[in-house]
Amino acid sequence: MSRLVVVSNRVPDPAKGPPAGGLAVALNSALEKMGGVWMGWTGKSSGVKEPGPLQFVERGNITFALTDLSRRDLAEYYTGFANSVLWPLCHYRLDLTEYARKDMAGYFRVNRLFAERLRPLIQPDDIIWIHDYHLIPMASELRRLGVGNRIGFFMHIPWPSPDVFFTLPVHEAIIDNLTAYDLLGFQTEHDVENFALALKRDGIGRDMGDGWMAAYGRRFQAKAFPIGIDVAEFASTAKEAVRSKAVKRTAVSFAGRDLIIGVDRLDYSKGLTHRIDGFERFLIANPAWRGRTTLLQVTPKSRSEVQGYSDMQRQVAEHAGRVNGAMGTLDWTPIRYINQSVGRNTLAGLYRIARVGLVTPLRDGMNLVAKEFVAAQNPADPGVLVLSRFAGAARELDAAVLVNPYDVEAIGNAIARALSMPLEARVERYTAMMARIEQNDISKWSADFLGMLQPEEQRTTEPVPA
Incomplete structure (x- = not known):
């Protein structure tokens, strides 16, 4: 050979x-x-x-x-x-x-x-x-x-x-x-x-x-x-990680609120400001959810030597700060923005306990976070993937809630739909997506x-x- x-x-x-x-x-x-x-x-x-x-x-x-x-x-x-x-x-x-x-x-x-x-x-x-x-x-x-x-x-x-x-x-x-x-x-x-x-x-x-x-x-x-991705390996990692101290501690810190998670490098292609604005529209249109859900956005720094990236870091922080300042309360912060890396095992556990995975790049070759989120889910009670139709992963994961990442109203509506989706529909979507990523690992x-x-x-x- x-x-x-x-x-x-x-x-x-x-x-x-x-x-x-x-x-x-x-x-x-x-x-x-x-x-x-x-x-x-x-x-x-x-x-x-x-x-x-x-x-x-x-x-x-x-x-x-x-x-x-x-x-x-x-x-x-x-x-x-x-x-x-x-x-x-x-x-x-x-x-x-x-x-x-x-x-x-x-x-x-x-x-x-x-x-x-x-x-x-x-x-x-x-x-x-x-x-x-x-x-x-x-x-x-x-x-x-x-x-x-x-x-x-x-x-x-x-x-x-x-x-x-x-x-x-x-x-x-x-x-x-x-x-x-x-x-x-x-x-x-x-x-x-x-x-x-x-x-x-x-x-x-x-x-x-x-x-x-x-x-x-x-x-x-x-x-x-x-x-x-290595589907079996990541699913096993997520199942084990929910029992880790880091994931348990994080879950407790959300005080029983539903977790929405986004994980991206700090990059203008990821649609981070649009995503935050979409989450804000969701809270405005659905006041009953205020105080009941939190967006955890994990965004490690990237290519800080390129001017556009340092500008993006400032913009994302400003958008998250604006939403937290306008809608937060003494005991609830709508957006928890983490501008540093989180370990892979911990992320796998956080994906598993999240109710919604928010993957809304403006353009992406594939986006493996979308596939990792699906692989990490509990088959008996899976979360819902909200996915940009402009990510390559959308060609395979068409059972996700697909969204135009430029339309912040649509992002807000997709979040509401995902959080309200009944168990039977969640399991059906998860099963279809899991079969696709297992087939194309x-x-x-x-x-x-x-x-x-x-x-x-x-x-x-x-x-x-x-």
């Missing part, structure tokens, strides 16, 4: 192992079974003009190849082009894109650096899996260095509509680089359609059917691979992608381990 080579912007600390659940566990598991290399950034700056040398760590069947980046690289590649251009663009926030040619040049320079450092590690039969928007040019750079291996790419964030994508001054270069891959993976069919439409609208390629596309004289595959996502990326002659004789 071929070895697997994974390249991602960040790599979990080999000394600590991957965090429980999620993408890192899936990649670690595939690498352990297939053997191979995991290359990426350490998350640290070399503090000098040049990036540090590759650092190698051996853990079982995996060779971790890690590199620091220079301050200039971080400013241009990471903070600049990746997170101040591609991230807002793909989340439809054209007003927040800050395109600069030097940042674009730094983005391509770092991808070239990654490719040059990876090239000596690649063996002839390796298959290579590149991850996310930070590393779009990697395949082109590897091809220039003579790499003929099968190379796949997975886009973890949304792929925008052509009208949005074409506003990027270098959109043709981005498309050109993507066509150097053998397999492109997207979160949803909508993302695949947007990509195919971009090829057609720009007159550079076409959809040939059955997942095959052609552009710039190259043929490649593009397909939706919705990412999942994280191991299936990894196995499906790698199975298609394998050389054709190996696809039936040597299945990729789940």
